[in-house]
Structures are given as structure tokens and as C-alpha cells.
Amino acid sequence: MRKFVTSLFALILSGLAGGLVALWLAIATNANSEYILVFMVSALVTIVATVAFFIAQFVPNPQRAINLTGLVGIALFVLAGIGLIAWTFSQPPGKAQWSGDLHFGAGLILPSIATVIVQWLFVGWRVRRGLKAEAGAGA
Template sequence: MRKFFTSLFAFILSGLAGALIVQELAVLTGATEEYMLVFAAAVMILIVVTIAFFLVQFRAEPIRAVDRMLWWLLAIFGIVLIALAGWTFSVPAENRATASDLSIVAGLILPGVVAIIVQWLFVRWRLKRSVTTFGRGGAGA
């Protein structure tokens, strides 16, 4: 039950942080209706990240698994960032709307990275706290 509530609170915290980033990017870039895609994608990314961090808590060495998941997810988001930016610049110059496209690319990547880092910080903090042991120093009877 502890792992479930850890993931639930991490979901809420990272959702607030990700939504704050998306909202701020929308205001700074003067976003229009197409930015709703970014809000929807941020929620889907948040759900996937929460499930990933929830599952690694059940590993034999959960702290190490959470650290490894952080690096895997950041690597995936880095590859996606490079791919999306490359795709944006691969469009012929006369058909390119670079400013609005790059704001959407940033809106897709930055909230995901913030969600990953907030999830990692919260889950790792909760895993480091020792669970109360029973008996003489946790020794079995």
C-alpha cells in the first residue's frame, strides 16, 4: 500500500509541476488552439512515467532500479527531442513555421522531463526512508 500511495502522490506532484511548465510555455509563446495537443500529451506522458516508476518499486533493489529508470526515461526523451527537432527542420523552408513548431516540441518534451525528475525525486525520497522492523533489529524469531 505504501508503494501505491507513493506513486499516487508522485503523480499529483509531477502533474502539478508539468502543468505549470505547460501553462507557462503556452503563455510565453502566445499559443493558440493547437497547444491543446501539448496539454493532452503531458497527461499521457505523466501516466506512463507514473506506471514505470510504480513498477520499478517492486524490484529487489528498488533504489538502484529507480535510478536506472530515471536515466532510461531521460535518454528516451532526449532521443525524442532530437527526432522532433530534426523533423521540424527537415520541412522545406517555405513551408516551415519554426517558431510555433518549436514551441510545441518544447511543450511536448519539457513537461515530460519535469515529470520524470519530480517522480524520481519523490519516489527515491520515499524509498530511502527505512521501514520499521519488528523484533530485535529485524531478526527473525
């Protein structure tokens, strides 16, 4: 039950964090309707990260699995961000719309990174507390 509640709270907290980052970016860049996709991707990343961290809690060494899941998630989105930036700057000079594309790319990547970081910190903290409680109860 502890793992389920941990994942539920992590879903709520990371969804809030990712949504707030996306909202802040939308306000800062005076975004229009294109940020609807950013909010949808933010919700999707929150759900996928919750499932990944939920599964990581069930392996024999959960702290190591949670750290690996967090590092892989962050690395994935950093590489995706680098790829989006490279793709934006690889466009021919006549067709390049860098000012609009970079804001959208940041809107896709930064809320996702915030979501993974919040999940990683919260789930890792709860698992460490659970392991300490089990070690104290077993002694």
C-alpha cells in the same frame, strides 16, 4: 500500502509540475488551441511514468530500478526532443514554419522531462526513506 501512497503522491506532484511547465510555455509563447494536445500528452506521460515507477518499486533492488527508470525516461524524451528539432529543421525552406513548430516541440518535450524528474526524485526519496526505516527496524 507505502508504495501505493508514494505512487499516488508522485502522480499528483508530477502532474502538477508537468502541467505548470506546459502552462508556462503556453503563456510564454502566446499559444492557441494547439496546446490542448500538449496538455493531453502531459497527462498521458504522467500516468505512464507513474506506472513505470510503481512497477520499479517492486523489484528486488528498488533504488537501482528507480534510477534506471528515471534515466531511461529522461533519455527517451531528450532523444525525442532532438528528433523533433531535427525534423523541424529538415523541412524544405519554403515549407518551414520553424517559429511555430519549435514552440510546439518544446511544449511536448519539456513538461514530459519535468514530469519524469519529479517522479524520479519523489519516488527515489520515499524508497530511500523506507529502506532506511527497514534497516533501522531490523537492527
